[in-house]
Amino acid sequence: MYKVSYVILGLVLCLAFTNDVLGKRHGQAIKKYGGKIVGGYDTTIQDIPYQVYLLLLIGTDYYQCGGSIISSRVVLTAAHCLRGVSRVYVRAGSTEADNGGRMYSTSLYTIHPQYNPTTSDYDVAIVRLLRPMTLDGTSTKTISLPNEGTSVPAGTEILVSGWGDTSENGQTSTDLMAVRIPTVSTEDCRRTYGQNAITERMICAGVPEGGKDSCQGDSGGPAVNTATGLQVGVVSFGQGCARPGIPGVYTNVSSVRAWIKRNAGV
Template identity: 65%
Template sequence: MTLQHMHDIDSHKDAYVSCRKHGRTAKSDDGKIVGGYNATIQQFPYQVYLIVQKGNDYYACGGSILSSRFILTAAHCLTGVSRVYIRTGSTNSGSGGNVYSTTLYTQHPQYNARTSDYDVAVVKLLQAMTLDGSNARAIKLPPSNTNIPAGTQIVVSGWGTTQENGQTSSTLMAVRVPTVATSECEKAYNSAITSRMFCAGVPEGGRDSCQGDSGGPAVSKDSGLQLGIVSFGRGCAQAGYPGVYTNVSSVRTFIKLQTGI
């Protein structure tokens, strides 16, 4: 698949954005983080842009580079998908960098679409991606069962929308938010936040991941390790409703089995 072919897919997709409580997958052109700042791929070279094909529809998600042959993303991004297109090494979701295509992916066998538990998946490429170290490089992951204290600063990047059901942009964005206590998050959602999840956000809202950011990386500001994967939330950036992320350290066995990493 050429760069022009992927650009054509971007240009002809519907402008409709699907916002679901469980999942932040966008059926849209491009988009960006809520309440964030403009970023470049050199700042987040592990970030990739995914277009997933479901029948005749195309949806946008994020992902992160684990190695030249593996991408980490959310399981909910890949349900019913026939093909995945991956753009690496570009600040712009619609042009530049390198584009790859694959039909190979594995969702966590215990993924629960209703609760979003075990919301993790690995995409495999038969053709090795070009990792130049500056525009495209692998992210490092934490060890199994790493503790994530409340108040840990994470940086989330992606091309998701700027507000719930809002405007879109092709430019990479990022936002920094602190993690919040699991008990606080459970009260907000009135449901269980499992050990495969953690929450992050500010009480007043206004800063969050949103539609189109699903599957993208949430990285520790201090360690540079990918602690989370964008999973779901009540709308986007709503006061009192932090975003929910898959806890990477709790699914390390699955990732190791799939990738050797």
């Protein structure tokens, strides 16, 4: 996971709810946590109403991640997105990263206590909102999670979405994008990343020829089983983006389901 540095200009935090703090027209640029959709397609928030855009304040810099709505007050995302964060801005209900929908602001979040930033194990976190999101069932809607211990067999088609880069070291997208990719076995994934690098808290997905993947700026976003409609993964890390023979790695939601239940109540 790596990030691309930019300069933040002209962001007025006290106007977060009256002005569009994510709007690129205000002159700021966003640093990106690793993992945009590569090889995907344009979509709309009505097709993926559980997706949210996260703008994260760390020091004086801003970073971009994704997340998913699991209750009116809770967003599920990746732990690595929230390390050192002092303020989280959540945009819900918009196809555009920098316009539309509704904005929410909070400083309340919880990172999994066993999260390891070196190995990316237990890469999961929740964001708590101070006021509930308006869930209209059309552009804002909760996503359901699998039961603890639910397996994700190799070949399961997942839908991954976000506003990240459309190519490795490329540019982020202002509009929501998605890609459908199959999961790969843990054994195959370990052959790529190393025997000890892929734990039970991870699942992998990609196509052998490459060209389809999540990428920088998609981190923390949802990976949803297209057959069941359940969110089985959280975008975590990868080597580059959409490289042949190198799948992306996602936090296995079912393996951390009990922790989510305890801390989010869902």
